[in-house]
Amino acid sequence: MDFRTQALEILKQNSRTFYIPIARLPGKLQDAVASAYLCMRAIDEIEDSSQLDNRTKARLLRSISLGLQATVDRDNYSHIASELELYSHDLPEVSLRVGEWAVFAPESIAPRIWDATASMADRMAYWAENNWQIETEADLDRYTFSVAGSVGLLLSDLWAWYDGTKTNRSHAIGFGRGLQAVNIVRNQQDDLKRGVSFFPINWSDRDMQAYARRQLKLAQLYTNALPRNSPALDFCQIPLILANGTLEAIALGKVKLSRSDVLSLVENAKMKLA
Incomplete structure (x- = not known):
């Protein structure tokens, strides 16, 4: 192999x-x-x-x-x-x-990948030392940038390196933040079991879902602006569709998307990209 x-x-x-x-x-x-x-x-x-x-x-x-x-x-x-x-x-x-x-x-x-990973590892170390203490929306913004928004920036650099694709870098941050916010919503109970909460003080599930939706709107703008038939668009569509689907499922009371839900959404995404 x-x-x-x-x-x-x-x-x-x-x-x-x-x-x-x-x-x-x-x-x-x-x-x-x-x-x-x-x-x-x-x-x-x-x-x-x-x-x-x-x-x-x-x-x-x-x-x-x-x-x-x-x-x-x-x-x-x-x-x-x-x-x-x-x-x-x-x-x-x-x-x-x-x-x-x-x-x-x-x-x-x-x-560039070494730099991004090294920087993220340093930021993760900071959050571990502070037990992921998030009290305000600004704290949440800092955390979601630390572990995901910065990944959006790296992806933009990778698209540009490969074929010169230009992107809106503020929207790129939203792309990463949106996916991370959905993970926070989905994994809340598991996080609480290990003594961690990424919810700002007094935030409800509805508040966090609204935060995720705001970020996913930026993610959609980022994706919509990518060139048609580009590998960047092909890449971004699937996780974005799954993130939106996950958020919708949770809002309806599901714990997460089922495997059949995931397969259906992925197949629909592939058909759109074909």
């Missing part, structure tokens, strides 16, 4: 939302987006781990950040995740192999 196949298999195991649109991307763009997704999923699993205390999470995240900042040789990447080896029984494969995902990206864009 070649490395691209391995990477896509790990991706498939970790995300039903992003595997399909990434698998549809062409050549080197697929490698770049897969690299970015896997790097960020790697650090996200550390942030969300139920096996590690917050101090350990912050230390490991900062270690990855420093390792990425020190990377100059694509053939010598083991230092990026060297400290993670001590926690091989507590962390999933996607985290333990973060160094491999980092150097999977095409050489000409890899440093």
